[in-house]
Amino acid sequence: MIKRIIYFLFLAVFFTACSTTKYLPPGQKLYTGGDVKVDDKSIPKKDAKALEDELKTYIRPKPNSSLLGMRIKLWLYYKTKSRKGFINKFLSKYGEPPVLASQVDLQKNSDIMQNRLQNISYFQATVKGDTIGKEKTAKALFTASPGPSYTIRNLTFPNATDNNLDTAIKGTMKQTLLKKGDKYNLDVIKNERIRIDTRLKEEGFFYFAPEQLLVKVDSTVGNHQVDMIVRIKPETPEQAREIYTVRNIYVYPNYSLRDTSLKLDQAKPYRWYNIVDPRNTARPYLFANTVLLHPNDVYSRTTHNNSLNRFINLGPYRYVKNRFEDVTPDSPKLDVYYFLTPYKKKSLQLELLGRTTSANYTGSQINLSWKNRNAFKGGELLTVTLFGSTDVQVGGQNSGYNVYQYGIQTSLSWPRLITPWRVSSSNAYIPRTVLQLGYSSVVRQKLYSLNSFTGSFGYQFKTDEHRMHELNIIEATFVKPRNVDSLYRDSINNPKNNNPALKHVIDPQFTLGPSYAYTYDNTTEDYRTNSIYFRGKLSLSNNLYGLITGADTLAGKDKKLFGTTFNQYIKAETEFRFFHKISSSTKLATRIIAGAGMPYGNSTILPYNQQFFIGGPNSLRGFRPRTIGPGTVDPNPQGNTFIADQSGDIKLEANVELRQKLFSIVYGALFADAGNIWNAKPHQAGGTFGPNFLSQMAVDAGFGLRFDATILVLRTDLGFPLMRPYTPVNGGSRSISPSFKNAILNIAIGYPF
Numbered sequence: 191m192i193k194r195i196i197y198f199l200f201l202a203v204f205f206t207a208c209s210t211t212k213y214l215p216p217g218q219k220l221y222t223g224g225d226v227k228v229d230d231k232s233i234p235k236k237d238a239k240a241l242e243d244e245l246k247t248y249i250r251p252k253p254n255s256s257l258l259g260m261r262i263k264l265w266l267y268y269k270t271k272s273r274k275g276f277i278n279k280f281l282s283k284y285g286e287p288p289v290l291a292s293q294v295d296l297q298k299n300s301d302i303m304q305n306r307l308q309n310i311s312y313f314q315a316t317v318k319g320d321t322i323g324k325e326k327t328a329k330a331l332f333t334a335s336p337g338p339s340y341t342i343r344n345l346t347f348p349n350a351t352d353n354n355l356d357t358a359i360k361g362t363m364k365q366t367l368l369k370k371g372d373k374y375n376l377d378v379i380k381n382e383r384i385r386i387d388t389r390l391k392e393e394g395f396f397y398f399a400p401e402q403l404l405v406k407v408d409s410t411v412g413n414h415q416v417d418m419i420v421r422i423k424p425e426t427p428e429q430a431r432e433i434y435t436v437r438n439i440y441v442y443p444n445y446s447l448r449d450t451s452l453k454l455d456q457a458k459p460y461r462w463y464n465i466v467d468p469r470n471t472a473r474p475y476l477f478a479n480t481v482l483l484h485p486n487d488v489y490s491r492t493t494h495n496n497s498l499n500r501f502i503n504l505g506p507y508r509y510v511k512n513r514f515e516d517v518t519p520d521s522p523k524l525d526v527y528y529f530l531t532p533y534k535k536k537s538l539q540l541e542l543l544g545r546t547t548s549a550n551y552t553g554s555q556i557n558l559s560w561k562n563r564n565a566f567k568g569g570e571l572l573t574v575t576l577f578g579s580t581d582v583q584v585g586g587q588n589s590g591y592n593v594y595q596y597g598i599q600t601s602l603s604w605p606r607l608i609t610p611w612r613v614s615s616s617n618a619y620i621p622r623t624v625l626q627l628g629y630s631s632v633v634r635q636k637l638y639s640l641n642s643f644t645g646s647f648g649y650q651f652k653t654d655e656h657r658m659h660e661l662n663i664i665e666a667t668f669v670k671p672r673n674v675d676s677l678y679r680d681s682i683n684n685p686k687n688n689n690p691a692l693k694h695v696i697d698p699q700f701t702l703g704p705s706y707a708y709t710y711d712n713t714t715e716d717y718r719t720n721s722i723y724f725r726g727k728l729s730l731s732n733n734l735y736g737l738i739t740g741a742d743t744l745a746g747k748d749k750k751l752f753g754t755t756f757n758q759y760i761k762a763e764t765e766f767r768f769f770h771k772i773s774s775s776t777k778l779a780t781r782i783i784a785g786a787g788m789p790y791g792n793s794t795i796l797p798y799n800q801q802f803f804i805g806g807p808n809s810l811r812g813f814r815p816r817t818i819g820p821g822t823v824d825p826n827p828q829g830n831t832f833i834a835d836q837s838g839d840i841k842l843e844a845n846v847e848l849r850q851k852l853f854s855i856v857y858g859a860l861f862a863d864a865g866n867i868w869n870a871k872p873h874q875a876g877g878t879f880g881p882n883f884l885s886q887m888a889v890d891a892g893f894g895l896r897f898d899a900t901i902l903v904l905r906t907d908l909g910f911p912l913m914r915p916y917t918p919v920n921g922g923s924r925s926i927s928p929s930f931k932n933a934i935l936n937i938a939i940g941y942p943f
Contacts, residue, residue, distance in 0.1 A: 210254075210264045210288070211326040219291040219323055224249035224330035226303070233336060245303045245317075245334060254289050264288055291321060291328035300332060309376035312336035313409060340374045343415035348422065355395065355422060355431045359403075362389045368405075374416055379405050386420075391491035394433035396514065396524065402426040432522040434489045439463040439481055443472040445511070445529035452527070471532065472506070473567045479606050480504060482616055483526060499618035501528060504605050505571050506564040508533045537561045553581035553593075569605040574598070577630075591637060597630030607649055621651035637678040638696050642799070643668045648705075658709040665729070668754070669699040669799060695835075699797040700754045703730040713769060723767040729800070732756045732792065741792035749792055757797045761787035767943055775851035781943045783843040788870055795839065795873060802841035802867045804888075807936035808943070809843065810863040811909030812890020814934060819867035820877035821886055822916045838867030840879045842887075845943060849896075857896040861907070861942075864889045866915050876916070889913035892933070896941065907936040 211220055226245045228238040254264045267285030270278040296319035307315035314337035321328050347363045348356040367382045383400040390398050406419040422431075440454070441463055457464040460474035463481045480500040482493045494512075501510040511529040516522075541557040558576045565572040578596040604623040607613045615621060626646045633639040648662030674696050682692045707727040715721065732741075732751065736758040741749040748755055763785040770778040787796040795801075806815030817825045820838035843865030850858050864887045868879035894907035910928040917924055926932055 210261045210268065213268045214288065214290075214326060219326060219328040221251070221253050221289045221291045221294055222327045222329045223253040224294070224299070224332065226332045226334060228334050228336065230334075230336050232338070241307075241334070241336065245306065245332070248302050248306060249299055249330065249332070250295075251289050251293055254286060291323065291330075294321070294330050296320065296330065296332075299330070303332060303334060307334065307336050311339040311341070311373040311375060313340055313374075314338065338414045340409060340414050340416050342368060342370050342372050342374060342418060343411055343413075344417045345370060346417070346419045348420065353431070354433055355390075355398070358390055358393050358395065359386060359420070359422070362386050365389075368418060368420075374407070379418075382420075388491070391489075394435065394488040394490075395430065396434040396489045397427070397430040397432070399430065402430055429516075429522075434516075434522045434524050436483050436485055436487045436489060437517055437523040437525050438485065439483060439526045440528070441465055441467075441477050441481065442527070442529045443467045443476075443507075443532070444469055445531055449529075471567065472564065472569070476504070476567070476569045476605070479615075479620060481528070489524060493616065496616060496618040497528075500620050501530060503620045505569050505603075506532050506535070533563050535562060535564055537563075552583070553579060555579035565602070571601075571603040573601045573603075575600075592635040594633040594635070595630060597628065597642075599626070599628040599630075601626045607651070615651070617652070617654065619652035619654075621649065623647075623649055631672070636675055638674045639672045640696070641670050641672050656710055656712050658711070660705075660707040660709075662705045665701070665703060665705050667699065667701045667797075667799060669797070671696040671698070694795060695798050697798075698754055699799060700751065700756045701731040701759075701797055701800065702735075702751070702756065703732055705729040713767070719771050721769045723765075723769075725763075725765045727761075727763045729761040729763075730759075731761075731797075731800075732758045733760070736791040743792050743794060756792055757789070757800075758791040758793045759787050759789045759796055759800070761785070761796065761800060777849045779845075779847045779849060779941075779943065781843075781845040783841060783865070785841045786870070787839045789839065794871055795869070798837065801837035801839060803835065803837055804841060804843060804865050804867050807905075807907065807938040810865055810888055810890055811861065811892060811894075811907045811936050811942070812863065812911035812934055813888060813909070813914075818865075818888045818915065820869045820874065821866065821879070822876035823874050824916045824919055836867065838877070839870035840868040842866060842883070847942070855898050857898055859894045859896060859907070860892075861894065861909075862889070862891040863909070886915045887913070888915045891928070894936075903940050905936070905938045905941065907938075907942075909934045909936060 214220060224246065226242045226249075228241050230238070233241070254261045256262075263284060263286040265285075266281050267287055270282040270285055300317040300319045304315050304317040307317070315335065316337075317332055317334045319330060319332045321330055323329075345366065345368050347360050347366075350357045350360040362385070365385070367378050367385060372378075380400075382405070383403045386403060387398060387400040402423050404421050404423050406421065408417040408419075411417050439462065440452070440457060442449075443465065444467055453466050453468070456468055457466045458474070459465075461478065462484045463477065465472075465474050465477075480497055482497045482500070483490075487493070498510055498512060501507060507530045509531040511531070513527040513529070515525045515527070517525045537560070539557075539559045539561070541555075541559070543555040543557075544553070556578050560574045562570075562572040564570065576598050579594070581593040583592065602625045605620045606623065607621045608623040613621070624647070626644070628642075628644045630642045630644075631639065632642070644665075644667050646662050646665045648660065648664070650658070650660050652658050678692070678696070705727060707725065710722070710724045712718065713721045713723050735751065735756070736749065739749045741747060741756075741758060750756065763783075765781065765783045767779070767781045769780075772778060785802055787800060787802075789795050803816045804810055805813040805818045809815070810818065816835040816837070819825075819836050823836070825836050843863070845861065845863045847859050847861040852858050866883070866886050866888055868883065868886075869877045870879065872878045889912045890909045891912055892907055892909035894905060896906075897904040910933050911926045912928060914924055914926060
């Protein structure tokens with residue numbers, strides 16, 4: 191079989207190659223690419239190989255693309271060229287004309303590579319090009335003779351004098367990128383000028399520019415070394431040599447392009463800045479956290495940029511325009527203007543969503559959201575959302591057990607920290623205080639319906655672009671059954687189910703306590719070879735109150751708060767993701783999730799809405815959602831009328847996925863998942879966490895496609911269960927043979943992690 195495949199591929203490559211060269215004009219050859227050879231024995235092989243790889247990237251033009259030796263796009267070009275019809279017109283978009291050997295300018299390519307070698311210390315470099323041809327094809331070969339590399343011997347900065355600019359530049363010398371003994375590199379010199387300019391912008395040199403720095407290079411000192419002298423260009427204007435401070439600051443909260451006058455006569459001072467807002471659209475204190483520059487401050491680019499970021503993230507404003515005006519010729523000072531164009535204050539948004547799950551449910555959801563972006567003229571964002579959803583299964587094992595949800599969610603977000611004490615920060619990120627209140631009703635047809643009330647008050651703030659903190663001073667949840675059908679009560683009492691969680695689902699639940707979450711994320715920086723995401727969260731419920739009242743349910747001392755038995759627990763959750771970029775089109779993605787909740791005092795098990803679940807399109811993709819665990823418990827014992835959601839107090843999960851771009855917006859993936867959940871205390875036989883937890887892992891593997899259109903990612907994954915954590919009561923093995931009969935198709939939006 192393998193021999194046949196190899197033979198087929200060989201024939202495909204051969205015939206495709208022939209079919210793309212037979213159309214060439216007479217006397218022309220197809221260009222198949224270029225190569226570079228470094229001919230200098232004094233250069234170590236490793237360095238020579240690196241030079242060859244770099245110089246190869248400068249060769250132009252690029253040859254026709256190919257896959258396994260087949261020039262499919264070139265073949266499409268010839269087959270659809272000048273042909274009519276919808277299919278030919280469509281396919282012609284993906285074709286590309288032939289790149290001919292006659293289009294390669296050997297001398298121009300040689301000059302570019304020679305110039306590059308000279309820019310990276312090989313001042314005596316030469317490059318020569320030639321072509322190597324066959325009957326129908328030709329390639330370019332360039333031979334580079336770099337010669338000796340030149341290194342830095344001495345580096346001189348301006349002397350610290352009475353000249354402010356010279357002194358400031360001298361003060362940046364310790365952090366210089368130009369190190370003695372390093373090879374000369376023009377790119378490093380350019381970056382050094384930018385580095386110095388960046389530092390000067392922090393010290394008030396508002397009008398200075400990198401181009402006003404000159405780095406003189408003396409290569410005549412011998413022994414293949416150079417001396418470098420950093421100095422200011424003589425023609426640098428006096429304005430660029432001055433240290434500027436701030437005089438006045440003006441904020442325009444309701445600016446439009448039609449405004450042509452600065453209206454300074456209408457400016458109202460507030461603390462250290464002035465508000466120009468004739469219509470009183472914003473309260474003056476709104477900008478106390480955004481205007482970070484103060485009168486008489488030395489201009490700082492970082493402080494200025496942080497202010498702009500804060501204005502943008504404030505919430506009510508669509509655009510921020512900034513202007514500096516040099517106002518005092520005899521004394522270097524700046525007036526600062528911030529022009530803010532607001533969003534429409536109120537908006538109404540309707541969302542209609544359709545979805546399908548690997549649990550064979552098909553559903554729809556409607557969200558109606560009303561927003562007020564400046565509710566009380568202090569930048570407050572008030573959001574009220576009404577929602578409703580249905581999830582229906584037809585012909586599956588849970589057919590008839592449809593799920594309906596509806597409710598309301600309100601949120602009020604202040605762009606500042608509301609605390610008894612004053613808190614100030616000067617980074618680029620606006621801290622927020624958030625109050626949330628919500629109600630939802632869940633109706634599981636034929637089973638039960640629940641009312642849920644939630645509320646929280648806390649803070650969200652970032653210390654830098656990667657780190658996010660979320661501190662809720664108080665989180666409260668109250669869940670109470672509205673109706674429980676006899677079928678569900680009979681299932682609870684059915685000894686064959688042996689699942690105390692069935693009753694736990696409909697028990698009244700009352701949690702009250704703080705929580706803290708920390709997130710670190712640098713995955714948005716695409717240039718990184720390795721990137722990580724980490725999130726950790728700690729939640730508490732009624733810990734102090736339970737301790738004061740002496741709550742101990744095992745000793746018969748159940749305690750109540752507001753007439754309801756409260757939950758008492760400590761819960762910790764962590765998620766770690768690691769991404770490794772193998773190439774520009776291939777990435778390895780991994781994830782580990784670990785969570786544990788410890789009920790105590792007034793509780794013997796975590797409240798249902800705080801428990802862990804596993805399985806589904808964003809978890810173990812070879813198993814249906816919430817059908818695994820706890821431990822070795824069989825989720826579908828004989829005699830059970832429906833499959834209940836499986837939950838636990840402890841969770842471990844690991845995922846690995848190899849992602850590969852195939853073509854256009856289509857990506858492929860190979861994946862494997864493993865994990866399970868457990869109870870912290872013995873409630874079910876085989877469901878408690880113990881030393882043999884690794885042997886109780888569920889395992890799956892599979893493959894999938896992702897259609898990444900940037901704004902939307904449609905994902906299809908086919909997961910094959912390989913190992914279940916339990917032995918079926920009707921016989922069989924824990925291991926499962928991979929087959930399409932057992933496979934689970936997951937259709938979802940977005941990547942799983």
